[in-house]
Amino acid sequence: MTETELMLTSLLNCRRLDLYRDSLSLTPSQAQTLKAMRSRRAAGEPLQYILGETDFMGYPIRVNSAVLIPRPETEILVTQTQQAMQKIFPLDDTMHIIDVGTGSGCIAIALAKLIPSCRITAIDVSLEALACARENALLNAVERQINFQEMDMDIFFNQSHAVAKTFQVIIANPPYIPTAKIADLPAEVRQEPWAALDGGIDGIRFYRALLAGARLRLTSPGLLALEFGDGQERQIADLVSENGHYKNCQFLLDYTQTPRVALIYR
Ligand code: GLN
DSSP states (O other): OOHHHHHHHHHHTTOOGGGGGGGGOOOHHHHHHHHHHHHHHHOOOHHHHHTEEETTTEEEEEEOOOSSSOOHHHHHHHHHHHHHHHHHHTOOOOOEEESSSSSSSSHHHHHHOTTTOOOOEEEEHHHHHHHHHHHHHHHTTTTEEEEEEEOOOOHHHHHHTTOOOEEEEEEEEEOOOOOGGGSOOTTGGSSHHHHHHHHHHHSOHHHHHHHHHHHHHHEEEEEEEEEEOTTTTHHHHHHHHHOOSSEEEEEEETTTSSEEEEEEEO
């Protein structure tokens, strides 16, 4: 569909086919809304924010400027995590998963859909993001499987001694752009939340924290599943071996044959 077709089908809540029926006409207010959508787009706003919704693994996910727009690469993270879980955990176990930095909630929601018996904790530092994620859980009828919490990743890991609860799977698509490189990103991407992009000076600040923290919070066997940025494979592999508490680390490629996902086994 063209962008205008996407705007119209969203505005009129209809299928593409319906746009080409003779009877189609816009009310003045619909015409006004379409005009506003087009000018937001012309000003460089991402289409998904204008439509207010996108698709993640076939599930509708509402988005706004408080959350990162779900990416197709993240679908690989989810699919590969589900497959790895089937291999390492007994079928009838109730699995506890934590999605760190849930944003729109896309990862938690897709996993809840794919594995109806699992229980998921989804954390984020942004209350606005959590509101969006909660709305998405309701939209996809998985709100009973997911417990959303406002929490900083460092706090979550630091309370490990006080809170005994452990997880079979820790999954995250953390911010991974080195701070100095954010300015070079396409203008559209720079409209997404800074906190969802900024991975610190070397881009891997969150991986360091995740690897250090996950060894305290993961069961054994357990799985730490991470998406990462272009060219970060070596840095992640080094962090895993420096950490020394993981059995092995497997790298998987995305659609462009670029290493994108690390499955790290405890
Ligand atoms: N977990 C969300 C996603 O994968 C948000 C990730 C983020 O904000 N870095 O889309």
